[in-house]
Amino acid sequence: MNQNKIRVRFAPSPTGPLHIGGVRTALYNYLFARNSGGKFILRIEDTDQTRFVPGAEEYIIESFKWCGIEFDEGVHIGGPFEPYRQSERKDIYKAYAEQLIASGNAYYAFDTPEELDALRLQYEAEKKTFVYNHEARKFLKNALVLSDAETKKLIESGAAYVIRFKNPEDEIIRMEDLIRGEVVVNTQVLDDKILFKSDGMPTYHLANVVDDHLMEISHVIRGEEWLPSMPLHILLYKAFGWEAPKFAHLPLLLKPDGKGKLSKRDGDRMGFPVFPLQWQDPKSGETSHGYREDGYFPDAFVNMLALLGWNPGDEREIFSLEELAKAFTIERVGKSGSRFDPEKAKWFNHQYLVKKEDAELAQLYIPFLIEKGISADLDYVTQVVKLVKERAHFVYEFWEQSDFFFRAPEVFDEQAVKKRWKQDSYDQIAELKELLSGIENFSSENTEEIVKKWLEEKGYGMGAVLNAFRLIIVGGLRGPHMFDIISLIGQEETLRRLEIGLHELGKKE
Protein backbone atom coordinates (compact mmCIF):
# COMPACT_ATOMS: atom_id res chain seq x y z
CA MET A 1 0.00 0.00 0.00
CA ASN A 2 1.20 3.44 -0.83
CA GLN A 3 1.42 5.01 2.58
CA ASN A 4 1.52 8.59 1.51
CA LYS A 5 -1.67 8.65 -0.43
CA ILE A 6 -4.83 9.63 1.35
CA ARG A 7 -7.76 7.64 0.03
CA VAL A 8 -11.16 7.52 1.70
CA ARG A 9 -14.45 6.04 0.70
CA PHE A 10 -18.12 6.30 1.36
CA ALA A 11 -19.68 2.88 1.14
CA PRO A 12 -23.45 2.89 1.42
CA SER A 13 -25.76 -0.02 1.04
CA PRO A 14 -28.47 0.58 -1.58
CA THR A 15 -31.31 -0.36 0.72
CA GLY A 16 -33.24 2.88 0.51
CA PRO A 17 -32.81 6.63 0.52
CA LEU A 18 -29.72 8.10 2.07
CA HIS A 19 -30.35 9.42 5.56
CA ILE A 20 -28.79 12.79 6.46
CA GLY A 21 -26.54 10.98 8.92
CA GLY A 22 -25.13 9.13 5.95
CA VAL A 23 -24.79 12.35 4.01
CA ARG A 24 -22.79 13.81 6.86
CA THR A 25 -20.51 10.78 7.01
CA ALA A 26 -19.88 11.14 3.29
CA LEU A 27 -19.37 14.88 3.70
CA TYR A 28 -16.71 14.42 6.36
CA ASN A 29 -14.95 11.87 4.18
CA TYR A 30 -15.11 14.28 1.28
CA LEU A 31 -13.82 17.19 3.33
CA PHE A 32 -11.04 15.09 4.74
CA ALA A 33 -9.98 14.04 1.25
CA ARG A 34 -10.12 17.57 -0.11
CA ASN A 35 -8.28 18.95 2.87
CA SER A 36 -5.42 16.54 2.43
CA GLY A 37 -5.29 16.36 -1.34
CA GLY A 38 -6.54 12.80 -1.25
CA LYS A 39 -9.09 10.81 -3.22
CA PHE A 40 -12.72 10.21 -2.38
CA ILE A 41 -14.40 7.05 -3.58
CA LEU A 42 -17.99 5.87 -3.81
CA ARG A 43 -18.38 2.15 -3.37
CA ILE A 44 -21.72 0.39 -3.30
CA GLU A 45 -22.04 -2.36 -0.71
CA ASP A 46 -24.79 -4.51 -2.08
CA THR A 47 -23.81 -7.89 -0.72
CA ASP A 48 -27.24 -8.42 0.77
CA GLN A 49 -29.33 -9.44 -2.18
CA THR A 50 -32.49 -9.59 -0.13
CA ARG A 51 -32.38 -5.95 0.86
CA PHE A 52 -31.78 -4.45 -2.55
CA VAL A 53 -34.10 -1.55 -3.31
CA PRO A 54 -34.47 -0.39 -6.89
CA GLY A 55 -33.54 3.22 -7.40
CA ALA A 56 -31.60 3.54 -4.16
CA GLU A 57 -28.21 3.69 -5.84
CA GLU A 58 -29.39 6.34 -8.27
CA TYR A 59 -30.88 8.24 -5.37
CA ILE A 60 -27.56 8.22 -3.55
CA ILE A 61 -25.68 9.48 -6.56
CA GLU A 62 -28.21 12.20 -7.25
CA SER A 63 -28.14 13.31 -3.63
CA PHE A 64 -24.42 13.95 -3.71
CA LYS A 65 -24.71 15.69 -7.02
CA TRP A 66 -27.25 18.03 -5.49
CA CYS A 67 -25.04 18.63 -2.46
CA GLY A 68 -22.06 19.44 -4.63
CA ILE A 69 -20.07 16.59 -3.14
CA GLU A 70 -17.95 15.11 -5.89
CA PHE A 71 -16.23 11.77 -6.03
CA ASP A 72 -12.90 11.01 -7.65
CA GLU A 73 -13.71 7.38 -8.26
CA GLY A 74 -16.84 5.38 -7.91
CA VAL A 75 -19.55 3.22 -9.25
CA HIS A 76 -20.94 6.04 -11.36
CA ILE A 77 -17.68 7.38 -12.78
CA GLY A 78 -15.34 4.43 -12.75
CA GLY A 79 -11.71 4.58 -11.76
CA PRO A 80 -8.55 2.51 -11.48
CA PHE A 81 -10.00 0.04 -9.00
CA GLU A 82 -13.13 -1.03 -10.84
CA PRO A 83 -15.62 -2.39 -10.28
CA TYR A 84 -16.94 -0.31 -7.37
CA ARG A 85 -20.08 -2.32 -6.82
CA GLN A 86 -19.53 -5.29 -4.53
CA SER A 87 -22.02 -7.51 -6.29
CA GLU A 88 -19.76 -7.19 -9.33
CA ARG A 89 -16.74 -8.13 -7.24
CA LYS A 90 -18.39 -11.26 -5.96
CA ASP A 91 -15.77 -13.60 -7.37
CA ILE A 92 -12.84 -12.13 -5.54
CA TYR A 93 -14.07 -12.60 -1.98
CA LYS A 94 -14.28 -16.38 -1.89
CA ALA A 95 -10.57 -16.80 -2.44
CA TYR A 96 -9.80 -14.47 0.44
CA ALA A 97 -12.15 -16.36 2.72
CA GLU A 98 -10.41 -19.57 1.76
CA GLN A 99 -7.06 -17.98 2.37
CA LEU A 100 -8.19 -17.36 5.92
CA ILE A 101 -9.22 -20.97 6.28
CA ALA A 102 -5.87 -22.12 5.01
CA SER A 103 -4.07 -19.93 7.52
CA GLY A 104 -6.27 -21.17 10.37
CA ASN A 105 -8.06 -17.87 10.88
CA ALA A 106 -11.44 -19.03 9.69
CA TYR A 107 -13.48 -22.19 9.48
CA TYR A 108 -16.46 -23.73 7.74
CA ALA A 109 -19.65 -23.93 9.77
CA PHE A 110 -22.72 -25.94 8.86
CA ASP A 111 -25.21 -24.86 11.48
CA THR A 112 -28.45 -23.80 9.87
CA PRO A 113 -30.11 -20.51 10.75
CA GLU A 114 -32.96 -22.52 12.25
CA GLU A 115 -30.60 -24.44 14.51
CA LEU A 116 -28.98 -21.24 15.69
CA ASP A 117 -32.32 -19.56 16.27
CA ALA A 118 -33.41 -22.50 18.38
CA LEU A 119 -30.21 -22.27 20.36
CA ARG A 120 -30.75 -18.57 20.99
CA LEU A 121 -34.25 -19.25 22.22
CA GLN A 122 -33.03 -22.00 24.48
CA TYR A 123 -30.36 -19.78 25.98
CA GLU A 124 -32.83 -16.99 26.43
CA ALA A 125 -35.10 -19.29 28.38
CA GLU A 126 -32.22 -19.89 30.74
CA LYS A 127 -31.60 -16.13 30.91
CA LYS A 128 -28.35 -16.48 29.04
CA THR A 129 -27.22 -15.09 25.74
CA PHE A 130 -26.07 -17.35 22.99
CA VAL A 131 -22.91 -16.20 21.30
CA TYR A 132 -21.10 -18.09 18.58
CA ASN A 133 -17.72 -17.58 20.16
CA HIS A 134 -14.60 -19.49 21.14
CA GLU A 135 -16.63 -21.44 23.70
CA ALA A 136 -19.64 -22.29 21.61
CA ARG A 137 -17.72 -23.19 18.50
CA LYS A 138 -16.34 -26.21 20.34
CA PHE A 139 -19.67 -28.02 20.35
CA LEU A 140 -21.38 -26.80 17.18
CA LYS A 141 -21.44 -28.19 13.69
CA ASN A 142 -18.28 -26.83 12.15
CA ALA A 143 -14.88 -27.75 10.78
CA LEU A 144 -13.30 -27.23 14.17
CA VAL A 145 -15.32 -30.10 15.59
CA LEU A 146 -15.74 -32.26 12.53
CA SER A 147 -12.86 -34.19 11.05
CA ASP A 148 -11.33 -32.97 7.81
CA ALA A 149 -12.87 -35.90 5.98
CA GLU A 150 -16.32 -35.18 7.36
CA THR A 151 -16.00 -31.51 6.49
CA LYS A 152 -14.89 -32.29 2.99
CA LYS A 153 -17.68 -34.75 2.52
CA LEU A 154 -20.29 -32.28 3.68
CA ILE A 155 -19.07 -29.61 1.33
CA GLU A 156 -18.89 -31.99 -1.59
CA SER A 157 -22.39 -33.23 -0.88
CA GLY A 158 -23.57 -29.69 -1.38
CA ALA A 159 -24.43 -28.92 2.22
CA ALA A 160 -24.97 -25.25 2.92
CA TYR A 161 -22.11 -23.71 4.81
CA VAL A 162 -20.79 -20.38 5.95
CA ILE A 163 -17.26 -19.32 6.75
CA ARG A 164 -16.71 -17.86 10.18
CA PHE A 165 -13.79 -15.92 11.55
CA LYS A 166 -11.87 -17.75 14.23
CA ASN A 167 -11.31 -15.27 16.99
CA PRO A 168 -8.22 -15.57 19.16
CA GLU A 169 -9.35 -16.98 22.50
CA ASP A 170 -7.79 -14.52 24.85
CA GLU A 171 -5.97 -11.61 23.39
CA ILE A 172 -5.98 -7.94 24.22
CA ILE A 173 -6.54 -5.80 21.15
CA ARG A 174 -5.43 -2.19 21.36
CA MET A 175 -6.83 0.01 18.67
CA GLU A 176 -6.43 3.63 17.80
CA ASP A 177 -9.44 5.66 16.78
CA LEU A 178 -8.70 9.12 15.39
CA ILE A 179 -11.64 10.61 17.24
CA ARG A 180 -11.84 8.53 20.40
CA GLY A 181 -8.25 7.66 21.10
CA GLU A 182 -7.29 4.22 22.29
CA VAL A 183 -9.97 1.54 22.46
CA VAL A 184 -9.10 -1.74 24.17
CA VAL A 185 -11.00 -5.00 23.79
CA ASN A 186 -10.39 -8.58 24.84
CA THR A 187 -11.06 -11.08 22.05
CA GLN A 188 -12.85 -13.25 24.62
CA VAL A 189 -15.96 -11.14 24.22
CA LEU A 190 -15.95 -11.25 20.44
CA ASP A 191 -18.06 -13.67 18.46
CA ASP A 192 -17.01 -15.63 15.40
CA LYS A 193 -18.69 -13.45 12.83
CA ILE A 194 -19.74 -14.90 9.53
CA LEU A 195 -17.43 -13.72 6.76
CA PHE A 196 -18.93 -15.61 3.89
CA LYS A 197 -22.59 -16.45 3.58
CA SER A 198 -24.18 -19.63 2.30
CA ASP A 199 -25.55 -17.72 -0.68
CA GLY A 200 -22.03 -17.26 -1.99
CA MET A 201 -21.75 -13.61 -0.95
CA PRO A 202 -19.38 -12.15 1.58
CA THR A 203 -20.73 -10.28 4.58
CA TYR A 204 -19.94 -6.63 5.13
CA HIS A 205 -17.03 -7.52 7.36
CA LEU A 206 -15.11 -9.50 4.80
CA ALA A 207 -16.05 -7.40 1.81
CA ASN A 208 -15.21 -4.07 3.38
CA VAL A 209 -11.82 -5.23 4.61
CA VAL A 210 -10.89 -6.87 1.32
CA ASP A 211 -12.08 -3.93 -0.75
CA ASP A 212 -10.56 -1.29 1.48
CA HIS A 213 -7.26 -3.08 1.15
CA LEU A 214 -7.53 -3.64 -2.59
CA MET A 215 -8.66 -0.08 -3.17
CA GLU A 216 -5.81 1.20 -1.01
CA ILE A 217 -8.06 3.02 1.40
CA SER A 218 -5.92 4.87 3.93
CA HIS A 219 -8.61 6.08 6.34
CA VAL A 220 -11.90 4.52 7.24
CA ILE A 221 -14.23 7.27 8.42
CA ARG A 222 -17.60 5.83 9.26
CA GLY A 223 -20.48 5.98 11.73
CA GLU A 224 -20.17 5.12 15.39
CA GLU A 225 -22.39 2.09 14.91
CA TRP A 226 -19.31 0.39 13.46
CA LEU A 227 -17.16 0.90 16.50
CA PRO A 228 -18.05 -2.49 18.02
CA SER A 229 -16.83 -4.27 14.91
CA MET A 230 -13.54 -2.43 14.70
CA PRO A 231 -11.72 -5.25 16.59
CA LEU A 232 -12.93 -7.79 14.06
CA HIS A 233 -11.75 -5.65 11.21
CA ILE A 234 -8.38 -5.04 12.80
CA LEU A 235 -8.06 -8.78 13.39
CA LEU A 236 -8.94 -9.45 9.77
CA TYR A 237 -6.23 -7.14 8.49
CA LYS A 238 -3.83 -8.89 10.81
CA ALA A 239 -4.93 -12.33 9.64
CA PHE A 240 -4.40 -11.32 6.03
CA GLY A 241 -1.07 -9.83 6.91
CA TRP A 242 -2.17 -6.43 5.65
CA GLU A 243 -1.55 -3.05 7.08
CA ALA A 244 -4.82 -1.69 8.48
CA PRO A 245 -6.09 1.75 7.52
CA LYS A 246 -6.58 4.37 10.20
CA PHE A 247 -10.04 4.45 11.71
CA ALA A 248 -12.31 7.28 12.77
CA HIS A 249 -15.79 6.64 14.12
CA LEU A 250 -18.15 9.57 13.80
CA PRO A 251 -20.71 10.37 16.49
CA LEU A 252 -24.36 9.75 15.75
CA LEU A 253 -27.02 12.20 14.69
CA LEU A 254 -29.71 12.20 17.36
CA LYS A 255 -33.39 13.01 17.12
CA PRO A 256 -34.43 16.59 18.03
CA ASP A 257 -36.42 15.50 21.04
CA GLY A 258 -36.26 12.53 23.31
CA LYS A 259 -33.64 9.86 22.92
CA GLY A 260 -31.96 7.83 20.26
CA LYS A 261 -30.67 8.29 16.80
CA LEU A 262 -32.49 10.25 14.19
CA SER A 263 -34.89 8.20 12.15
CA LYS A 264 -37.30 8.63 9.28
CA ARG A 265 -40.16 8.61 11.77
CA ASP A 266 -38.90 11.75 13.50
CA GLY A 267 -39.08 13.68 10.29
CA ASP A 268 -42.64 12.63 9.64
CA ARG A 269 -43.58 13.32 13.21
CA MET A 270 -41.99 16.74 13.53
CA GLY A 271 -42.30 17.95 9.99
CA PHE A 272 -38.76 18.24 8.75
CA PRO A 273 -36.90 16.20 6.14
CA VAL A 274 -34.58 13.39 7.12
CA PHE A 275 -33.46 12.82 3.55
CA PRO A 276 -31.61 15.08 1.15
CA LEU A 277 -34.03 14.40 -1.70
CA GLN A 278 -37.63 13.40 -1.79
CA TRP A 279 -38.04 9.66 -1.93
CA GLN A 280 -40.89 7.47 -2.92
CA ASP A 281 -40.71 3.96 -1.62
CA PRO A 282 -41.12 1.62 -4.58
CA LYS A 283 -42.96 -0.95 -2.51
CA SER A 284 -45.30 1.03 -0.30
CA GLY A 285 -45.52 4.06 -2.54
CA GLU A 286 -45.01 6.17 0.55
CA THR A 287 -43.27 9.50 -0.04
CA SER A 288 -40.71 11.05 2.29
CA HIS A 289 -39.73 14.69 2.29
CA GLY A 290 -36.39 15.86 0.98
CA TYR A 291 -34.39 18.99 1.72
CA ARG A 292 -34.24 19.83 -1.95
CA GLU A 293 -37.97 19.68 -2.48
CA ASP A 294 -38.65 21.46 0.78
CA GLY A 295 -36.82 24.49 -0.49
CA TYR A 296 -33.41 24.23 1.13
CA PHE A 297 -30.37 25.41 -0.76
CA PRO A 298 -27.75 22.70 -1.14
CA ASP A 299 -25.00 24.92 0.22
CA ALA A 300 -27.07 25.80 3.28
CA PHE A 301 -27.92 22.16 3.81
CA VAL A 302 -24.28 21.11 3.58
CA ASN A 303 -23.17 23.96 5.82
CA MET A 304 -25.71 23.02 8.46
CA LEU A 305 -24.75 19.37 8.32
CA ALA A 306 -21.04 20.07 8.55
CA LEU A 307 -21.47 21.99 11.79
CA LEU A 308 -23.33 19.10 13.36
CA GLY A 309 -20.44 17.36 15.03
CA TRP A 310 -17.60 19.48 13.76
CA ASN A 311 -16.57 23.05 14.39
CA PRO A 312 -13.71 25.20 13.16
CA GLY A 313 -12.55 26.19 16.65
CA ASP A 314 -13.40 29.82 16.07
CA GLU A 315 -16.74 31.54 15.82
CA ARG A 316 -17.39 31.26 12.11
CA GLU A 317 -20.56 29.47 11.11
CA ILE A 318 -21.13 30.21 7.46
CA PHE A 319 -18.93 28.11 5.21
CA SER A 320 -18.97 27.28 1.55
CA LEU A 321 -17.97 23.77 0.61
CA GLU A 322 -14.53 25.05 -0.36
CA GLU A 323 -14.13 26.86 2.93
CA LEU A 324 -15.22 23.76 4.79
CA ALA A 325 -12.65 21.68 2.95
CA LYS A 326 -9.98 24.17 3.86
CA ALA A 327 -10.90 24.30 7.54
CA PHE A 328 -11.81 20.67 8.15
CA THR A 329 -9.71 18.41 10.34
CA ILE A 330 -10.71 15.13 11.88
CA GLU A 331 -9.33 16.28 15.23
CA ARG A 332 -12.07 18.85 15.52
CA VAL A 333 -14.85 16.31 15.15
CA GLY A 334 -16.63 15.84 18.47
CA LYS A 335 -17.12 12.57 20.31
CA SER A 336 -20.71 12.89 21.41
CA GLY A 337 -23.87 12.60 19.38
CA SER A 338 -25.49 15.72 17.97
CA ARG A 339 -29.14 16.40 18.27
CA PHE A 340 -30.54 17.68 15.03
CA ASP A 341 -32.21 21.10 15.30
CA PRO A 342 -34.71 21.92 12.54
CA GLU A 343 -34.86 25.57 13.64
CA LYS A 344 -31.19 26.09 13.07
CA ALA A 345 -31.49 24.44 9.70
CA LYS A 346 -34.00 27.11 8.74
CA TRP A 347 -31.73 29.81 10.03
CA PHE A 348 -28.92 28.54 7.84
CA ASN A 349 -31.19 28.64 4.82
CA HIS A 350 -32.16 32.20 5.61
CA GLN A 351 -28.51 33.20 5.78
CA TYR A 352 -27.89 31.78 2.33
CA LEU A 353 -31.08 33.20 0.91
CA VAL A 354 -30.24 36.73 2.00
CA LYS A 355 -26.74 36.39 0.58
CA LYS A 356 -27.89 35.28 -2.85
CA GLU A 357 -28.28 37.67 -5.77
CA ASP A 358 -31.73 39.11 -6.25
CA ALA A 359 -31.84 38.05 -9.88
CA GLU A 360 -30.89 34.49 -9.00
CA LEU A 361 -33.65 34.32 -6.42
CA ALA A 362 -36.08 35.87 -8.89
CA GLN A 363 -35.34 33.05 -11.31
CA LEU A 364 -36.21 30.59 -8.57
CA TYR A 365 -39.32 32.52 -7.66
CA ILE A 366 -40.80 32.76 -11.15
CA PRO A 367 -41.97 29.12 -11.27
CA PHE A 368 -44.00 29.75 -8.12
CA LEU A 369 -45.58 32.79 -9.79
CA ILE A 370 -46.38 30.85 -12.90
CA GLU A 371 -48.11 28.31 -10.73
CA LYS A 372 -50.25 31.15 -9.39
CA GLY A 373 -51.10 32.10 -12.93
CA ILE A 374 -48.95 35.19 -12.87
CA SER A 375 -46.48 36.16 -15.52
CA ALA A 376 -44.04 38.87 -14.66
CA ASP A 377 -40.76 39.80 -16.21
CA LEU A 378 -37.52 38.96 -14.48
CA ASP A 379 -36.65 42.56 -13.93
CA TYR A 380 -39.80 43.29 -12.00
CA VAL A 381 -39.55 40.08 -9.97
CA THR A 382 -35.95 40.94 -9.14
CA GLN A 383 -37.07 44.28 -7.74
CA VAL A 384 -39.72 42.55 -5.67
CA VAL A 385 -37.26 39.99 -4.35
CA LYS A 386 -34.89 42.73 -3.31
CA LEU A 387 -37.60 44.16 -1.10
CA VAL A 388 -38.81 40.97 0.53
CA LYS A 389 -35.98 38.48 0.67
CA GLU A 390 -34.85 39.40 4.17
CA ARG A 391 -38.25 38.44 5.46
CA ALA A 392 -38.15 34.88 4.19
CA HIS A 393 -36.39 31.65 5.04
CA PHE A 394 -37.33 29.98 1.78
CA VAL A 395 -38.10 31.03 -1.76
CA TYR A 396 -41.59 29.56 -1.48
CA GLU A 397 -42.29 32.07 1.30
CA PHE A 398 -41.83 34.94 -1.14
CA TRP A 399 -45.40 34.68 -2.30
CA GLU A 400 -46.95 35.33 1.08
CA GLN A 401 -44.56 38.28 1.42
CA SER A 402 -45.12 39.75 -1.99
CA ASP A 403 -48.43 38.66 -3.52
CA PHE A 404 -49.60 42.29 -3.51
CA PHE A 405 -46.85 43.22 -5.95
CA PHE A 406 -48.54 41.05 -8.52
CA ARG A 407 -52.22 41.58 -7.89
CA ALA A 408 -54.52 43.94 -6.05
CA PRO A 409 -55.87 42.66 -2.76
CA GLU A 410 -59.04 40.65 -3.20
CA VAL A 411 -60.06 40.92 0.41
CA PHE A 412 -59.06 43.23 3.20
CA ASP A 413 -57.88 41.64 6.38
CA GLU A 414 -60.73 41.95 8.84
CA GLN A 415 -58.56 42.52 11.88
CA ALA A 416 -56.62 45.19 10.05
CA VAL A 417 -59.74 46.98 8.91
CA LYS A 418 -61.04 47.02 12.43
CA LYS A 419 -57.78 48.36 13.73
CA ARG A 420 -56.88 50.86 11.02
CA TRP A 421 -59.96 51.96 9.11
CA LYS A 422 -61.30 54.73 11.30
CA GLN A 423 -63.75 57.56 10.93
CA ASP A 424 -61.22 59.90 9.33
CA SER A 425 -59.68 57.31 7.09
CA TYR A 426 -61.92 57.68 4.10
CA ASP A 427 -61.44 61.40 3.77
CA GLN A 428 -57.73 61.25 4.49
CA ILE A 429 -57.12 58.51 1.93
CA ALA A 430 -59.24 60.32 -0.62
CA GLU A 431 -57.04 63.35 -0.07
CA LEU A 432 -53.95 61.21 -0.31
CA LYS A 433 -55.18 59.83 -3.60
CA GLU A 434 -55.49 63.32 -4.94
CA LEU A 435 -52.03 64.14 -3.74
CA LEU A 436 -50.48 61.05 -5.31
CA SER A 437 -52.21 61.56 -8.63
CA GLY A 438 -50.44 64.86 -8.98
CA ILE A 439 -46.93 63.54 -8.45
CA GLU A 440 -44.81 63.35 -11.55
CA ASN A 441 -41.78 61.53 -10.24
CA PHE A 442 -43.19 58.46 -8.54
CA SER A 443 -39.93 57.22 -7.06
CA SER A 444 -40.00 55.92 -3.53
CA GLU A 445 -37.92 58.79 -2.19
CA ASN A 446 -39.90 61.48 -3.92
CA THR A 447 -43.37 60.22 -2.95
CA GLU A 448 -42.20 59.72 0.59
CA GLU A 449 -40.94 63.27 0.84
CA ILE A 450 -44.11 64.73 -0.61
CA VAL A 451 -46.47 62.61 1.46
CA LYS A 452 -44.64 63.28 4.68
CA LYS A 453 -44.67 66.98 4.04
CA TRP A 454 -48.39 66.80 3.35
CA LEU A 455 -49.01 64.84 6.53
CA GLU A 456 -47.16 67.43 8.50
CA GLU A 457 -49.02 70.34 6.95
CA LYS A 458 -52.35 68.72 7.54
CA GLY A 459 -51.43 67.55 11.00
CA TYR A 460 -52.52 64.02 10.20
CA GLY A 461 -51.08 61.14 12.17
CA MET A 462 -48.49 59.31 10.15
CA GLY A 463 -49.40 55.95 11.66
CA ALA A 464 -53.09 56.43 11.03
CA VAL A 465 -52.80 57.45 7.41
CA LEU A 466 -50.00 55.17 6.33
CA ASN A 467 -51.58 52.11 7.90
CA ALA A 468 -54.89 52.80 6.24
CA PHE A 469 -52.97 53.37 3.02
CA ARG A 470 -51.15 50.07 3.49
CA LEU A 471 -54.38 48.31 4.18
CA ILE A 472 -55.78 49.41 0.84
CA ILE A 473 -52.69 48.74 -1.23
CA VAL A 474 -51.62 45.48 0.40
CA GLY A 475 -54.82 44.13 1.87
CA GLY A 476 -53.34 43.80 5.33
CA LEU A 477 -50.81 45.21 7.72
CA ARG A 478 -47.74 43.59 6.29
CA GLY A 479 -45.07 44.09 3.69
CA PRO A 480 -42.03 46.29 3.19
CA HIS A 481 -41.66 50.04 3.15
CA MET A 482 -44.88 51.60 1.86
CA PHE A 483 -43.27 53.97 -0.62
CA ASP A 484 -41.11 51.20 -2.03
CA ILE A 485 -44.26 49.25 -2.69
CA ILE A 486 -46.16 51.95 -4.52
CA SER A 487 -43.14 53.01 -6.47
CA LEU A 488 -42.75 49.47 -7.75
CA ILE A 489 -46.36 48.79 -8.60
CA GLY A 490 -46.52 52.24 -10.15
CA GLN A 491 -48.63 55.32 -9.97
CA GLU A 492 -51.46 54.04 -12.11
CA GLU A 493 -51.89 50.84 -10.15
CA THR A 494 -51.61 52.70 -6.87
CA LEU A 495 -54.37 55.07 -7.82
CA ARG A 496 -56.49 52.21 -9.10
CA ARG A 497 -56.18 50.34 -5.83
CA LEU A 498 -56.97 53.47 -3.87
CA GLU A 499 -60.11 53.89 -5.93
CA ILE A 500 -61.16 50.31 -5.31
CA GLY A 501 -60.25 50.49 -1.65
CA LEU A 502 -62.19 53.62 -1.00
CA HIS A 503 -65.19 52.11 -2.67
CA GLU A 504 -64.93 48.79 -0.81
CA LEU A 505 -64.16 50.09 2.62
CA GLY A 506 -66.37 53.13 2.39
CA LYS A 507 -66.86 55.83 4.93
CA LYS A 508 -67.03 54.62 8.46
CA GLU A 509 -69.64 56.35 10.62
Added chain:
RNA sequence: GGUCGGUUCGUCUAGUCCGGUCAGGACGCCAGGUUUUCAUCCUGGUAACACGGGUUCAAAUCCCGUACCGACUACCA
Protein backbone atom coordinates in the same frame (compact mmCIF):
# COMPACT_ATOMS: atom_id res chain seq x y z
C1' G B 1 -27.98 -9.27 29.98
C1' G B 2 -22.87 -8.53 27.76
C1' U B 3 -19.28 -5.35 25.12
C1' C B 4 -17.93 -0.61 23.55
C1' G B 5 -18.77 4.60 23.41
C1' G B 6 -20.64 9.20 25.31
C1' U B 7 -22.14 13.23 29.13
C1' U B 8 -20.65 21.94 29.17
C1' C B 9 -26.91 26.68 28.54
C1' G B 10 -33.53 23.89 25.75
C1' U B 11 -30.26 22.89 20.98
C1' C B 12 -25.26 23.18 18.15
C1' U B 13 -20.80 24.09 20.54
C1' A B 14 -15.66 26.83 22.50
C1' G B 15 -12.72 25.84 26.58
C1' U B 16 -10.35 19.77 28.52
C1' C B 17 -4.42 17.39 25.71
C1' C B 18 -0.43 21.79 28.64
C1' G B 19 -5.45 22.56 35.88
C1' G B 20 -5.76 29.26 37.54
C1' U B 21 -10.17 35.49 33.33
C1' C B 22 -17.76 36.85 35.75
C1' A B 23 -17.35 29.23 31.59
C1' G B 24 -17.26 32.36 25.39
C1' G B 25 -20.15 32.22 20.62
C1' A B 26 -24.50 30.72 17.63
C1' C B 27 -29.85 29.02 17.23
C1' G B 28 -34.27 29.52 20.11
C1' C B 29 -36.77 32.31 23.73
C1' C B 30 -37.67 37.12 26.48
C1' A B 31 -37.16 42.51 26.83
C1' G B 32 -35.86 47.20 24.80
C1' G B 33 -34.53 50.24 20.47
C1' U B 34 -35.27 51.45 15.11
C1' U B 35 -39.74 51.46 11.86
C1' U B 36 -46.00 53.65 8.85
C1' U B 37 -47.27 47.47 9.53
C1' C B 38 -44.95 42.78 9.73
C1' A B 39 -40.24 40.91 9.23
C1' U B 40 -35.20 42.20 9.19
C1' C B 41 -31.64 44.82 11.93
C1' C B 42 -29.28 46.71 16.61
C1' U B 43 -28.78 46.42 22.05
C1' G B 44 -29.52 43.74 26.35
C1' G B 45 -31.22 39.44 29.02
C1' U B 46 -32.32 34.18 30.03
C1' A B 47 -29.66 29.69 30.62
C1' A B 48 -24.83 24.76 31.35
C1' C B 49 -19.67 22.11 33.36
C1' A B 50 -24.59 14.69 35.10
C1' C B 51 -23.52 13.16 40.34
C1' G B 52 -20.09 11.69 44.36
C1' G B 53 -15.32 11.17 46.05
C1' G B 54 -10.11 12.10 45.59
C1' U B 55 -5.23 14.81 44.00
C1' U B 56 -4.10 20.22 44.40
C1' C B 57 -3.20 26.60 47.10
C1' A B 58 -6.62 26.04 42.83
C1' A B 59 -10.52 21.09 38.87
C1' A B 60 -15.28 21.92 33.45
C1' U B 61 -10.03 20.51 32.79
C1' C B 62 -6.22 15.11 36.16
C1' C B 63 -7.71 10.14 38.84
C1' C B 64 -11.55 6.72 40.77
C1' G B 65 -16.53 5.41 41.34
C1' U B 66 -21.85 6.06 40.37
C1' A B 67 -25.87 7.51 37.41
C1' C B 68 -27.94 8.36 32.93
C1' C B 69 -27.96 8.10 27.54
C1' G B 70 -26.60 5.66 23.11
C1' A B 71 -24.52 2.06 19.66
C1' C B 72 -23.61 -2.92 18.89
C1' U B 73 -24.80 -7.91 20.14
C1' A B 74 -28.33 -11.39 12.16
C1' C B 75 -26.07 -16.11 6.92
C1' C B 76 -28.14 -6.63 7.50
C1' A B 77 -25.07 -3.12 6.36
